[in-house]
Amino acid sequence: MWNLLLDTNHGPYRPNGCSNSYGAVDVKVPGYSELIYRSHYYDMAHLSKVIKPDSIRLGTTVSGSSNVYATSAINTNGFIGAVLLNDQDQDVTVSVHCGSHAFDVPMSKRSVVSVIWKQ
DSSP: OOEEEEETTOOSOOTTOOSSOOEEEEEOTTTTOOEEEOHHHHHHHHHHHHSOTTOEEEOOEEESOTTEEEEEEEOTTSEEEEEEEEOSSSOEEEEEEETTEEEEEEEOTTOEEEEEEEO
């Protein structure tokens, strides 16, 4: 994602820039009367909810599916936040392993899940 807000023609354009970029939010043209929320918007919403500024990224592994991706961080308040992406067309339950903690997370197909817990 290179831009937070674009129009439905994916502009404005930067000379010699990428021609297939998407914004987190598109403004419908003509009229600029409607907002269209794209997947990047929801990804950022999940991340900002559980991973705060000045957090430290942690190593996280996910077992149970090869198409589930995760990132996690410990926040300054001691809570750990993780965001998982299920990049497949089926529901799965995966096990998240982070430090001494391990737990199962059910995920719908093509979904993003955020979790938070106290260390």
